[in-house]
Amino acid sequence: xxxxxxxxxxxxxxxxxxxxxxxxxxxxxxxxxxxxxxxxxxxxxxxxxxxxxxxxxxxxxxxxxxxxxxxxxxxxxxxxxxxxxxxxxxxxxxxxxxxxxxxxxxxxxxxxxxxxxxxxxxxxxxxxxxxxxxxxxxxxxxxxxxxxxxxxxxxxxxxxxxxxxxxxxxxxxxxx
Amino acid sequence: xxxxxxxxxxxxxxxxxxxxxxxxxxxxxxxxxxxxxxxxxxxxxxxxxxxxxxxxxxxxxxxxxxxxxxxxxxxxxxxxxxxxxxxxxxxxxxxxxxxxxxxxxxxxxxxxxxxxxxxxxxxxxxxxxxxxxxxxxxxxxxxxxxxxxxxxxxxxxxxxxxxxxxxxxxxxxxxxxxxxx
Numbered sequence: 001x002x003x004x005x006x007x008x009x010x011x012x013x014x015x016x017x018x019x020x021x022x023x024x025x026x027x028x029x030x031x032x033x034x035x036x037x038x039x040x041x042x043x044x045x046x047x048x049x050x051x052x053x054x055x056x057x058x059x060x061x062x063x064x065x066x067x068x069x070x071x072x073x074x075x076x077x078x079x080x081x082x083x084x085x086x087x088x089x090x091x092x093x094x095x096x097x098x099x100x101x102x103x104x105x106x107x108x109x110x111x112x113x114x115x116x117x118x119x120x121x122x123x124x125x126x127x128x129x130x131x132x133x134x135x136x137x138x139x140x141x142x143x144x145x146x147x148x149x150x151x152x153x154x155x156x157x158x159x160x161x162x163x164x165x166x167x168x169x170x171x172x173x174x175x176x
Numbered sequence: 177x178x179x180x181x182x183x184x185x186x187x188x189x190x191x192x193x194x195x196x197x198x199x200x201x202x203x204x205x206x207x208x209x210x211x212x213x214x215x216x217x218x219x220x221x222x223x224x225x226x227x228x229x230x231x232x233x234x235x236x237x238x239x240x241x242x243x244x245x246x247x248x249x250x251x252x253x254x255x256x257x258x259x260x261x262x263x264x265x266x267x268x269x270x271x272x273x274x275x276x277x278x279x280x281x282x283x284x285x286x287x288x289x290x291x292x293x294x295x296x297x298x299x300x301x302x303x304x305x306x307x308x309x310x311x312x313x314x315x316x317x318x319x320x321x322x323x324x325x326x327x328x329x330x331x332x333x334x335x336x337x338x339x340x341x342x343x344x345x346x347x348x349x350x351x352x353x354x355x356x357x
Contacts, residue, residue: 005254020319020347023300023354032293032301033214037223040210067350 181247303353
């Protein structure tokens with residue numbers, strides 16, 4: 001610790017130093033701060049250990065980590081872009097009629113007639129039944145025109161012709 | 177053998193003797209660095225961590241030391257920066273104000289098993305702890321470490337004039353505290 005008789009050519013106002021050193025004259029003068037026994041003997045070893053433990057392996061170097069992160073980002077972006085492009089491709093793909101027929105011919109056992117009718121548009125259905133190309137907006141009225149909605153809409157003559165076509169003789173159906 | 181800073185730098189610059197040179201540096205400065213830090217952060221455990229971290233930084237930055245400043249002022253600069261950073265982190269971590277950090281350091285001092293100052297010394301330490309960080313640093317380096325103003329100015333990168341003013345203010349505050357209490 002500094003004594004009051006210390007020579008310091010830089011001290012401009014030596015009374016500054018005397019204030020504290022005069023106060024400390026009342027003290028025992030022993031060192032106040034202490035360290036554990038042998039602390040400084042092991043200090044060098046502790047620092048050396050810390051330095052060696054701090055040495056990072058090559059993949060922990062900041063430059064390598066930044067490079068790997070960048071590459072990972074690029075890979076993810078490329079994967080996302082590719083995925084989006086391939087999804088669009090499927091959506092936009094236009095199957096030819098032949099391809100569709102070939103597909104449904106191969107899988108016809110798995111698809112019932114009702115399944116097909118369910119997914120077909122009314123216009124397609126009419127077209128398939130031989131009505132030619134049909135304007136989908138007029139489909140409903142056409143259906144109403146062509147298909148009787150009730151048994152009372154069928155005339156007696158039509159019933160008569162139908163029964164004859166089915167092999168019944170005149171009057172046979174009176175007993176049905 | 178008493179190695180000069182120039183000898184140590186020469187050893188460090190030579191790849192064959194760099195480890196030896198660093199050990200010489202550690203041997204020469206470990207205690208000085210420790211005490212500068214200890215008087216700032218008070219408790220031994222933190223001082224030990226900061227002192228070790230200081231020398232790890234010295235080792236990592238040896239190639240950046242161009243010899244423009246003296247070796248010891250460069251090392252002291254790293255040590256004081258580490259100590260001040262530690263105190264600032266502590267303030268932030270525990271949301272402490274300047275007054276709170278003084279009280280916290282005083283409590284640490286009183287509870288520290290590695291502090292055995294008598295009543296007079298404890299009173300002086302309490303007076304020093306009332307100073308702002310920079311003034312405390314200047315006072316400790318000037319009074320306890322006996323560094324010259326020119327050397328402290330080099331460490332803290334300030335002018336000698338401002339240092340003298342800070343030291344004067346620090347002593348006046350301490351004097352006032354000792355007379356009042």
